Amino acid sequence: MPELPEVETIRRGLVEHVKGLTIRDVVWRECRIFQLPAERLGRELRAQSIREITRRGKFLIFELDRHYCIVHLGMTGQLTVRDPARADSKRFYRHPNTGLQRIRQHAPDPHTHLQICFENGKALLFRDIRKFGRVHLLEKGSEVLSIFFRKLGLEPFSEQYVLAAFLKQFAKRKVRTKSLLLDQSFVAGIGNIYADEALFWAGIHPSRRVTTLRRYEKERLFHVIHAVLRRGIRFGGTTLRDYINSEGESGSHQEELMVYGRAGKSCRSCGSRIEKIVISQRGTCFCPLCQPRSRPRRDLQVGLWAQS
DNA sequence: AACCTTCCCTGATGGC
DNA sequence: TGCCATCAGGGAAGGT
Numbered sequence: 001m002p003e004l005p006e007v008e009t010i011r012r013g014l015v016e017h018v019k020g021l022t023i024r025d026v027v028w029r030e031c032r033i034f035q036l037p038a039e040r041l042g043r044e045l046r047a048q049s050i051r052e053i054t055r056r057g058k059f060l061i062f063e064l065d066r067h068y069c070i071v072h073l074g075m076t077g078q079l080t081v082r083d084p085a086r087a088d089s090k091r092f093y094r095h096p097n098t099g100l101q102r103i104r105q106h107a108p109d110p111h112t113h114l115q116i117c118f119e120n121g122k123a124l125l126f127r128d129i130r131k132f133g134r135v136h137l138l139e140k141g142s143e144v145l146s147i148f149f150r151k152l153g154l155e156p157f158s159e160q161y162v163l164a165a166f167l168k169q170f171a172k173r174k175v176r177t178k179s180l181l182l183d184q185s186f187v188a189g190i191g192n193i194y195a196d197e198a199l200f201w202a203g204i205h206p207s208r209r210v211t212t213l214r215r216y217e218k219e220r221l222f223h224v225i226h227a228v229l230r231r232g233i234r235f236g237g238t239t240l241r242d243y244i245n246s247e248g249e250s251g252s253h254q255e256e257l258m259v260y261g262r263a264g265k266s267c268r269s270c271g272s273r274i275e276k277i278v279i280s281q282r283g284t285c286f287c288p289l290c291q292p293r294s295r296p297r298r299d300l301q302v303g304l305w306a307q308s
Numbered sequence: 309a310a311c312c313t314t315c316c317c318t319g320a321t322g323g324c
Numbered sequence: 325t326g327c328c329a330t331c332a333g334g335g336a337a338g339g340t
Contacts (some may be wrong), residue, residue, distance in 0.1 A: 001333065032316085058334080075333055076318080111318090130317045132334060175311070184335080192333070241320090241332085279314080282333065313339080321330085 002073040003058060004156065005232025006243050006251065010079055013246030014124070017081045020120040022049045023064075031113045033074075035136045038114075043138060045069065047115065050220060057152050057188030062144070065066050067137050068145060074132025076242040080105060082115075082123045105248050111223030129242065139248075152188040155227050158285035166222045170210055177213065177221075178279045187225060192282050193238055196260040198228045199286060203297040206284045207277070215298050231256065259285040 002010070027033070034041055038296040048064040060079070062069040071079065081159065082088070088107045106125070108115055114126040114135065126135070135266035138144045153169065154161050169186050180186050181195035189200070199206050201224045204217055213221075237243055237251030240261060244250055254261075258268055263276035263285050290297075 003334095072334085074317095074335085128317095129319070130333090132317070134335090172310070179311085182334085283331090311340085312328090314337085316334105316336095318332100320332095324327090 001075050001191055001193065001240075002077065002237070002243055003191035003232070004055075004229050005194070005196050005235075005253065006237035006245075007055055007058050007060060007073065007189070008233050009237045010073075011053055011060055012042065014053050014079065014081070015106045015155050016062075018118065018122065018124055019050055019053055021048060021120060023116055024119045025107075025117040027115040027117065029110075031131060033113055033131055033133045033135055035134055041135065041137055056145075056149050056155060058191070059149070059185055063140075063258055067139055068227065069149075070134075070136040070148065071126070072134040074128060074130065074134065076130045077126065077128040077133035078242065078244055079098040080125050080127070080244065080248050081244055081246050082106070082125055151185050152187045153184060155188055156226055161226065163219065163222050169216060170213075170218065173210050175192045175210060176206065176279055176280070177204055177208050177210050178284055180210050181225075182280055182282065189229065190225065192284075193240075193257070193260045194225075194228050194232060196285050197258060198225045200259045200291060201228060201292055205281055205291045205293045206286050207293065211303060214298075216298065220300065236308065259287060261285065 007158055023045050026045050028038040028042055030038055044067060045064070048066060050062055050064060054063065054065040058072060060071045062071070070115065073079070082105045086105060088105055108125060109127070111129045112125050112127045115192065116124040126133070136150060154165060173180060178195055178199060179200060181190050182192065196206070198221065202217065202221045204213070204221065207274055232238060232253050235253035236245060238253040238257070239250035240254055259274055262274045265274050266272065267274055267287040267290060270289045272287050275287055275288055276283055276285050278284065
């Protein structure tokens, strides 16, 4: 499930490999991920150049000559570069123990919904098994991006991510803290993995209503969200099943996880048994000792870790 | 208007 | 070996 760190890792790879290239041809497979007729998408993309690749939350923004092409990877979306000078992997190699996919590049398969072929022979492939991904095409204009993203919340690595703005976002909210973290109108880019990890480092039980959070807990959350996402990027993202970067490689952040996917295992901090509950229809892992339900942890020191 | 539920989609997994 | 139920979950849509 690509979240901000995974999308950012993909973005950086794409800047390296396809920025500046001109589109020669587009091949598609009709699919509901396209928010416009695929035939029109192909026709519009042709002959345009990729001027810039940016990101907002979990969305990738390809700035072309006349359009913005906006891509959301959903749950299983993959964007990889295919270089004809290099050999394709014959199949998706699945590691017997970890289940991780390790490939260099792959030929189109039935899940490959879009191929953007460039003049230099390289191609950008969009593959999405579960089809939760989305591709939008917007004509450029001064306000189109701000209108498209009007419901998105704070962008963690921007100048708008400051404590005062963060605290303001709690107004009128009564949901459980985990639900707030998953809400893209609160802070953009957090998904299930990084929400659980942030709550762990902040020492906050995921079920606690945000109305019960002390000021110092909100402040801690503010710093920890930033640190958790930064750490995810530093390790190249979290590969649990489908995520691979633009070169078809896994990330390694899954080895750093404290609680996500660790139900039944012992806490890497205190040794307690990690528990799993469901909040907002999402599996939620937490440490019952490090993240007490009722008693806020004023003692918690996360400063050192947050600097990493 | 905040909040909650349902739905979309496929592959992996476990029980029988 | 094969069949079926269950689970994973981001975000849109619709109801309260």
